[in-house]
Amino acid sequence: MREWWSKIRQALHLRRGLDGDLSDEMQAHLDLMTAENIERGMAADVARAAARRAFGNLTRTQENAREAWQFPRLETILQDIRYGLRGIRRSPSFSAVVILTLALGIGANTAIFSVVYSVLLRPLPYPHGERLVWLGESTAKASGISITWINFEYWRHDNDSFENMAAFAAEDLTLTGRGDAVLTREWLVTSSFFQLTGARPALGRLFTDHDDTPGAAPTVVATADCWQRKLGGDPNVVGESVVLDGTSYQIIGILNPRFQFLTRPVDFFLPLGRTAGGSHKRSDHENIRAVGLLKPGVTLTQAQTNLDAIMQRLTLSDPGPEDDHRAFAIYFTEVMAGDVRTTLLVLMGAVGLVLIIACANVASLLLVRSTGRAREIAIRVAIGAGRARLARQLLTENIVIAAIGGMLGLLLAAWCLRALILIGPRDIPRLTEATLDVPVLLFAAVISVAVGLLAGLAPVLNAGRVDLTAALKEGSPTAGTGWRGQAFRSALVIAEIAITLMLAFASGLLVRSLIAAQHADTGFDPQNLLAIELQLPESRYRSDDSVREYYGQLSRNLRAEPGIQDVGLVNCPPGGGDCGDYWYSILEKPTPTRDDVPLSLFDTADASYFRAARMRLIAGRNFNESDRAGGSRVAVINERLARQEWSEPRLALGQHLKLGGPYMEGPALEIVGVVANVSQMGLDAEAMPTFYYAFSQRPSSAMVVTLRTNGDPAQWMNAARRQVSALDRNVPIQSLRTGEDWLGATLQRRRFATLLLGLFGGLAMLLAAVGIYGVLNYWVSARQREIAIRLAVGAQRSTILRWAGLHATRLAVLGIVLGAIGAWSAARWLESLVFGVTARNPLMMLLAGAAVIAIAALAASLPLWRATHTDAVRNLHEA
Amino acid sequence: MSTVDDPRKALEFLQGTLEVLILRSLQGTPNHAYGISQFLEQQSEYEFLVDNGSLYPALQRLLQRRWISSQWKKSPNGRRAKYYRLTPLGRTQLVAAKSKWMRFVEAMARVLAPQR
Numbered sequence: 001m002r003e004w005w006s007k008i009r010q011a012l013h014l015r016r017g018l019d020g021d022l023s024d025e026m027q028a029h030l031d032l033m034t035a036e037n038i039e040r041g042m043a044a045d046v047a048r049a050a051a052r053r054a055f056g057n058l059t060r061t062q063e064n065a066r067e068a069w070q071f072p073r074l075e076t077i078l079q080d081i082r083y084g085l086r087g088i089r090r091s092p093s094f095s096a097v098v099i100l101t102l103a104l105g106i107g108a109n110t111a112i113f114s115v116v117y118s119v120l121l122r123p124l125p126y127p128h129g130e131r132l133v134w135l136g137e138s139t140a141k142a143s144g145i146s147i148t149w150i151n152f153e154y155w156r157h158d159n160d161s162f163e164n165m166a167a168f169a170a171e172d173l174t175l176t177g178r179g180d181a182v183l184t185r186e187w188l189v190t191s192s193f194f195q196l197t198g199a200r201p202a203l204g205r206l207f208t209d210h211d212d213t214p215g216a217a218p219t220v221v222a223t224a225d226c227w228q229r230k231l232g233g234d235p236n237v238v239g240e241s242v243v244l245d246g247t248s249y250q251i252i253g254i255l256n257p258r259f260q261f262l263t264r265p266v267d268f269f270l271p272l273g274r275t276a277g278g279s280h281k282r283s284d285h286e287n288i289r290a291v292g293l294l295k296p297g298v299t300l301t302q303a304q305t306n307l308d309a310i311m312q313r314l315t316l317s318d319p320g321p322e323d324d325h326r327a328f329a330i331y332f333t334e335v336m337a338g339d340v341r342t343t344l345l346v347l348m349g350a351v352g353l354v355l356i357i358a359c360a361n362v363a364s365l366l367l368v369r370s371t372g373r374a375r376e377i378a379i380r381v382a383i384g385a386g387r388a389r390l391a392r393q394l395l396t397e398n399i400v401i402a403a404i405g406g407m408l409g410l411l412l413a414a415w416c417l418r419a420l421i422l423i424g425p426r427d428i429p430r431l432t433e434a435t436l437d438v439p440v441l442l443f444a445a446v447i448s449v450a451v452g453l454l455a456g457l458a459p460v461l462n463a464g465r466v467d468l469t470a471a472l473k474e475g476s477p478t479a480g481t482g483w484r485g486q487a488f489r490s491a492l493v494i495a496e497i498a499i500t501l502m503l504a505f506a507s508g509l510l511v512r513s514l515i516a517a518q519h520a521d522t523g524f525d526p527q528n529l530l531a532i533e534l535q536l537p538e539s540r541y542r543s544d545d546s547v548r549e550y551y552g553q554l555s556r557n558l559r560a561e562p563g564i565q566d567v568g569l570v571n572c573p574p575g576g577g578d579c580g581d582y583w584y585s586i587l588e589k590p591t592p593t594r595d596d597v598p599l600s601l602f603d604t605a606d607a608s609y610f611r612a613a614r615m616r617l618i619a620g621r622n623f624n625e626s627d628r629a630g631g632s633r634v635a636v637i638n639e640r641l642a643r644q645e646w647s648e649p650r651l652a653l654g655q656h657l658k659l660g661g662p663y664m665e666g667p668a669l670e671i672v673g674v675v676a677n678v679s680q681m682g683l684d685a686e687a688m689p690t691f692y693y694a695f696s697q698r699p700s701s702a703m704v705v706t707l708r709t710n711g712d713p714a715q716w717m718n719a720a721r722r723q724v725s726a727l728d729r730n731v732p733i734q735s736l737r738t739g740e741d742w743l744g745a746t747l748q749r750r751r752f753a754t755l756l757l758g759l760f761g762g763l764a765m766l767l768a769a770v771g772i773y774g775v776l777n778y779w780v781s782a783r784q785r786e787i788a789i790r791l792a793v794g795a796q797r798s799t800i801l802r803w804a805g806l807h808a809t810r811l812a813v814l815g816i817v818l819g820a821i822g823a824w825s826a827a828r829w830l831e832s833l834v835f836g837v838t839a840r841n842p843l844m845m846l847l848a849g850a851a852v853i854a855i856a857a858l859a860a861s862l863p864l865w866r867a868t869h870t871d872a873v874r875n876l877h878e879a
Numbered sequence: 880m881s882t883v884d885d886p887r888k889a890l891e892f893l894q895g896t897l898e899v900l901i902l903r904s905l906q907g908t909p910n911h912a913y914g915i916s917q918f919l920e921q922q923s924e925y926e927f928l929v930d931n932g933s934l935y936p937a938l939q940r941l942l943q944r945r946w947i948s949s950q951w952k953k954s955p956n957g958r959r960a961k962y963y964r965l966t967p968l969g970r971t972q973l974v975a976a977k978s979k980w981m982r983f984v985e986a987m988a989r990v991l992a993p994q995r
Binding site for chain 1: 935943
C-alpha cells in the first residue's frame with residue numbers, strides 16, 4: 001500500500017527530478033570509487049575506467065532503479081492493446097465475425113435496456129419523485145378507487161407521514177369563443193399540486209390557496225402546448241379570459257413547456273378546491289385521486305397505516321355507507337411503469353439470453369483461434385512468458401475486440417432505439433424519452449467488458465495448459481485439440497441450443513397468442529362499422545332532454561345518408577376500455593356480506609345499438625321504445641354477468657339488478673335481456689361482467705355514434721363530419737375511427753412485444769446456427785486425418801456420416817432436453833403475456849423443438865458433408 | 880551444471896535478503912550507496928558481491944516503503960554524496976527482520992548440519 005502511495009506521488013510530482021537525481025547519485029558513486037583507485041596509485045584515466053568496470057552497466061542500473069517507481073502494468077497494457085489491434089488486422093474475417101456477433105448482442109441489449117431504464121428505472125421528473133405516492137381509497141373488492149374530497153381534506157390535515165399532499169381529477173371541457181368549439185382536456189388540481197410536482201410558470205403565476213377555495217374567481221393555468229396551439233402563443237393572453245363549458249376563466253399563467261403529468265395530454269389546469277370544496281359527504285365520489293410526498297424515512301406501509309387510522313377514526317365521528325373504505329397507497333414510480341413492467345422484463349430477459357448465445361459463439365470462436373495460436377503461445381512460454389502475463393495479454397486482446405464490438409453495438413442500439421420508439425405503442429409511459437444517456441452508455445460499457453472477459457476466459461484458461469513439446473513440433477495436428485477444449489465447445493453448443501429453444505418457445509407462444517387475440521370472438525361485427533366519438537358541451541346541453549334530443553336528431557339524419565344501414569349509440573364501444581364499474585346485487589338472491597358485494601362494469605346503449613353492432617342476443621330482448629324515461633327502469637346484461645349469477649342466462653330475465661349493492665343507495669333495474677360478451681377491454685382480455693343502462697333512461701352527453709355501413713366505413717367519414725357539423729357546429733368530434741381501429745389499438749402492445757420477442761428468437765436461431773456450424777466444422781477439421789485414414793482402410797461414407805452425425809445429434813438432444821426443462825420452468829413468467837393458450841403448451845414446445853432441430857440440422861449439414869467427402873488420398877498425402 | 884558449490888564464486892542474494900542487509904548496514908551511521916556495498920562486502924568477508932543493478936532498485940524500494948530516507952551531504956573527504964539513513968519505521972523493520980533471519984539461519988543450520 002505504502003509503495004503504491006509513494007509511486008502515485010512520484011508519478012504526480014517528481015518523475016523528472018528523480019532521473020537527474022539518480023544519475024547524480026551514480027556519478028558521485030563513480031567519483032568515490034575513482035578516488036579510491038587513485039589513492040591506490042592508479043593513473044586518473046585508468047582509475048576512472050576501472051571504476052566504470054567495477055560499477056557495471058550504468059544505464060541498466062539507472063533503468064532498474066527507475067522501474068521501481070513505475071506502474072509497469074499500465075505500460076504493458078498499452079502494449080497488449082497494440083498487440084490486440086494487430087491481431088484483429090491480421091485475421092480480418094475472423095475478427096469481423098466476432099465483432100459483428102458482439103455488436104448484435106450488445107446493440108440489442110443496449111436498446112432494450114435504454115427502454116427499460118427510461119420506463120422503469122429513470123427517476124421521475126419531479127423533485128423527490130422517489131418519495132411520491134399515489135393515493136386512493138380501497139375496499140375489499142377494489143383498490144385504488146377515487147377519494148372523496150372530504151376524506152382527502154382529513155388525510156391532508158391529520159396525517160403525519162406526508163410532507164405535502166395534492167388532489168387531482170381529470171375533466172374534459174369544451175372551449176368556445178375562439179373559432180370552432182374544441183374539446184380540451186383539464187386536470188383539476190389543488191394548489192399544492194404544483195409544489196409537489198415542481199412545476200414552474202413560463203409566464204404569469206400558478207394557483208395560490210386563494211384560487212383554490214370555494215367561491216373564488218374562476219382562474220386557469222394553460223399548458224405551453226395549449227398556449228401555442230389554441231391560444232395563439234401570444235404572451236398577452238395572460239390576464240385574458242377563456243370560456244370553458246360556458247364559464248369564463250381568467251388565464252393567470254402559462255406552464256413551463258417541459259412539464260408533464262401522467263401520459264394524458266392536457267390543455268388547462270383548474271383549481272379543484274374551487275368546485276369540489278363544497279362537497280361535504282364522505283361518500284361523494286368525484287373521481288378524485290391524490291399524490292403525496294412521503295416525509296424522508298417514512299415507509300409506504302407506515303403512511304398507509306397512518307391514513308387507515310384516520311379512516312377508522314372517521315367511521316366513528318362521521319359514519320356513512322362507506323365505513324369499510326381504507327386508504328390505498330402505491331409508489332408513483334410503480335404507477336408510471338404500470339403493467340408494461342412484465343412485458344419489458346420478459347423482453348430484457350430474452351435479449352439477455354441472445355447476448356449469452358452471442359457470448360458463447362464468441363467464446364468458441366476465440367477458443368478455436370487460440371488453439372490455432374498454440375504454437376505462438378508455446379514460443380512465448382518457451383522464452384519465459386509467465387502464465388499470468390500470457391493470460392493478461394489474451395484477456396486484453398479479447399477486451400479490445402469486445403470494446404470494438406460494443407462501440408458498433410452502440411451505433412446499432414441508437415438505430416434500433418429510434419425504430420423502437422417509432423413502432424412502440426403510445427401508451428407506454430416515457431418510452432419516447434428513451435435515449436442513449438449516461439446510465440445506458442455505462443450499461444453498454446459494462447456488458448462489453450463482461451462479455452470480453454467471459455468469452456475470453458476459455459482460451460485463457462486453455463493457454464496455461466499448452467503442451468510445449470507437442471505444440472512446438474511442426475504441424476502437429478493434435479496441438480490444442482485436447483478433450484478439455486472439445487468438451488468446452490460441446491458445452492457451449494448445448495447451451496446455445498437450450499437457450500434458442502427457450503426463446504423459440506417463448507416467441508412461439510406470443511405469436512400464437514397474437515393470432516388467438518386477432519381471431520378472438522369479439523362478440524360483435526367490427527367490419528363496416530364507423531364510430532363517431534362525441535362530447536356535448538355541457539353549457540349548451542344541460543338537460544337530459546336536450547341530450548336525448550340532439551342524439552335522436554343526429555341518428556335520424558345519419559340514417560338518411562345513403563349507404564348507412566343502421567345507427568346506434570353507446571357510451572363505451574368495444575375496445576374502448578373501462579368506462580366505470582359499480583357494486584351491484586340481485587334483489588331476488590340472498591344478500592351478500594359487506595365484503596362480498598360484486599362489481600360490474602357499466603355502459604350505456606340505445607335501442608338500436610345492439611342491432612347496429614350485430615351483438616348476439618342470448619335471451620330476452622333489446623332495449624326498445626317502451627323503455628322510456630320515467631318508466632320502469634331496465635337493464636341489459638352481458639353473458640358473463642348472467643353466468644356469474646345464474647346457471648342459465650335466461651333465468652336472469654325479470655330479476656332485478658340493485659345498483660350500489662345492498663349497503664348503498666341506488667335504483668333497481670329490471671333485467672330485460674342478455675347479450676353476448678364483447679371485447680370491452682381489448683381483444684386480448686377476458687370478458688368482464690357488464691350491464692347496460694338504457695340511453696333513454698340515463699342519457700349521457702358523451703356517446704359514441706356507431707354506423708353500420710355498406711362497405712368500407714372510411715368512405716362515410718366525410719358524411720359523418722358533415723352531419724355532425726350541420727346539426728351543431730359547436731359540438732367537437734373527439735375521434736372518428738372504424739370499429740376495427742378501436743379494437744386494433746388494443747393489440748398495439750401485444751404486437752410490439754410479439755414483434756420484439758420474435759426478432760430475438762430469430763436472432764438467437766441465427767447465432768445458434770452459426771455457433772453449431774462453427775463448432776462442428778472445427779470438430780471435422782480436427783479429425784480430417786482420422787477420417788482420411790478410416791476411408792483409406794475401407795470405411796464406408798455412411799459409417800463416417802453416422803459417426804459424425806451421432807456426435808452432432810448427441811449435442812442437439814442434450815441441448816433440447818435442457819432447453820425444454822428451462823422453458824417449462826420459465827413459462828410462468830410468460831403467463832400474464834399469453835392469451836388464448838396455456839403458457840405450458842406442449843404443442844408449442846414440440847413446434848419449438850422441431851424448429852430448433854431443423855436449424856441445428858441445417859447448420860450441421862455442411863460440416864457433415866465435408867466429413868463424408870474428405871479426399872482420403874490427398875489428405876493423407878499432404879500430411 | 881555442477882551441483883557442488885564453487886567456493887571461489889560469490890554468494891547470490893536470496894530473495895529479500897539484500898534489503899535486510901541494507902537496513903543493517905545503516906543501523907550505525909548513515910551511508911551512501913558505495914559505502915553500503917563496501918560495508919556489505921567487507922562484513923561478509925567478500926562472500927557477498929553487491930551488484931549495483933540490484934542495489935539501486937533495492938534502495939528505491941526501501942525509500943518507497945519509508946524504511947529509509949535520503950539526503951545529499953558532504954562525505955568526510957569533501958565529496959558530495961547521497962546519504963541514506965534509517966527511519967524509525969525502518970529500525971523496527973530491521974529488528975523484526977533480524978530475528979526472523981536468525982531463526983531461519985539457525986533452523987537451516989540444524990537441518991543441514993545436525994549436531995549429533
